[in-house]
Amino acid sequence: MLAIETRNLTRRFGDFVAVNQTSIKVEKGEVFGFLGPNGSGKTTVIKMLTGILPITEGEAWIEGLDVRTQGDTVRERIGYMSQKFSLYDDLTVLENLRFYGRAYQLKGKALHQKIEETIAANKLEKYVDRLAGRLSGGWKQRLALGCALMHEPTVLFLDEPTAGIDPVARRQLWDLLFQLSGKGITFFVTTHYMDEAERCSHLAYIYYGELIADGTPDSLRSLPEVNPPGTHRFEISAPAITTALRKAQEMSLFKSATIFGRSIHALVDDSIGQQELDHEMRRCGIEIEEIRPLIPTLEDAFVELSQRRQMQMEAA
């Protein structure tokens, strides 16, 4: 049985199609990364799967339960942590835990025990009586995760769980996710961080409502759309990066190119080798520091896929 499955999942707001015929399959125990630009429909998909937003068309199951008809049972099995820190700032850590425990029907001894467990598992002992609003980002996120896990859900939806928290806390949170996924919990995570995407066991990429890629990080990097036959990639570093890119594009040296930090990631025709590229660029008066062959990163893959999709949309 799959942890999550959707078939032609569609959501319309009036005439606007926020999510169009999206079909995904998530295996149990996977850390499933759901990526896409802002406003591309990631949150809408999560909202439909968690029952916050009705499904316009298509079907969705969570652990074999139909989201549309068995919402109540689904709710007992899923947890959700939204984009914003959605705990109560004016309640203490303990009060937040107690409230979520009670919301999930825990009572008396069971509630007490679960609270103790959550505090211990997230090392929150020191902060029990602190107002949630006065915790730092990382601790807030731990508390939110603790609250979302109190009822022992088997599928957890995390909508940009690491947005705005520091790298150390980010790393710790992901370590925790893998620990939990080892225990059989399935994670459905959205993120904008590529290092986080690299760690996912499976990725789906949604672009303005359309699912345009789906696979393991490696399979996405080696997609033919990302590595068209007869091309190769170079990383070019230059002192005046934007001028360099503009001049190179005027000469039509690149099939496509994107600036990453202080370098250009360029897709170049096979007929132009590294030597020729170096030579050509210098001949055009572009100052360059270094040219290296490049294996596409996930970011290259997504940028490439997005640009192709954009061109298709404009053509249509």
Next chain:
Amino acid sequence: MKNPIQGMGAIFYKEVRHMRRDPMAFLFAFVMPVLQLVILGAAIDTNIRQVRTAVYDASGSSMMTDVSGSSESRAFLDRLRNSDTFRVYKYVHSDAELNEEMISGRASVAVKIPIDFDRNLLKGNQAQVLVMVDGSDSNVAGQAVNVSSSIGLDESLRRMLNPGRKNPIEVRPNVMFNPASRSPNFLLPGMMAILLLLVTVMLTAFSIVREKERGTIEQLLVTPVRPLGLMLGKILPYFVTGIVELAILLGFMRFVFQIPMHGNVLVLGLLTTGYLFVNLAIGVLVSSKANSQAEALQFCLVVMLLSIFLSGFMFPRETMPLWAYAFSYIVPATYMIKITRGVILRGAGLEQLWLNGAILLAMGVGLLLAAAHRFKKMTV
């Protein structure tokens, strides 16, 4: 079948914690209403008294003293001065000055006794007195016209009847339930209904809208908490708040303003239940429309102003145009004010007021159902 109000207890627990942490909510729920009650009760006197009056007495000789005028005119002016309605603050000596007092707003009433006042009276002709009234406050104007006319009438009668004879008809007014015509007695029971409305509608609406603003409402909706459980858990604390506030306001009225409580407090409490339901439901309905606290405030203001002006709290409903009078029947505060005034001032009980209570209860239940429906839709 799932428990439709699942999660009510959890939400109630949380809501009470919020209130305990929020000094502003406490201030808003209990301190501000009392403050408003006290200020209003002490400051507002709806009886029109001591209206600033300027006098130009042109009768008799025109001497440049304050005691100008003739003896006949002075008798008339004494009646004016002793009426408590007028306070003569200035005597002027020309029409221009008198006009100036009115235009500048220093005088609300100007009285002119013409030069031939005495002469006409002595000849047995009709003598005239000019009373100019500033109409910018219609209440003051009406009262001033009435009182000055009746003084004139009374003086006329006195002159026509033989000395020592009494007026043929004497009206003996008996102002029941508020014999001293004290304004607080009339105002505060109504004010109580308005304050209850203000606090319960706003607190309810704000507490739900705040969850929308923070995004926590979505978090709640993925829990097994059902929309109805969420709504009831949200409004229950404010129902209790409303009852406590009612008790506090009643206490202030009774012991600070010395307004006698002629009816049964428990009857009042019972009849208030429906009203609180109405208010809480309005709060929920507002929150289902508004996406921010600022928006909610706008909605609340509309509810407030309609309740203040169309419920008979400030202005009698009987003088409203027909459409407004008809509208006042769907303003919940209209019934609540009938109830508070009835129980507190007239000592009315269930037998007289049950219909008002029943209407409020019906409104309350109906609106709560509508609110639950809207709430479900809002939260899927």
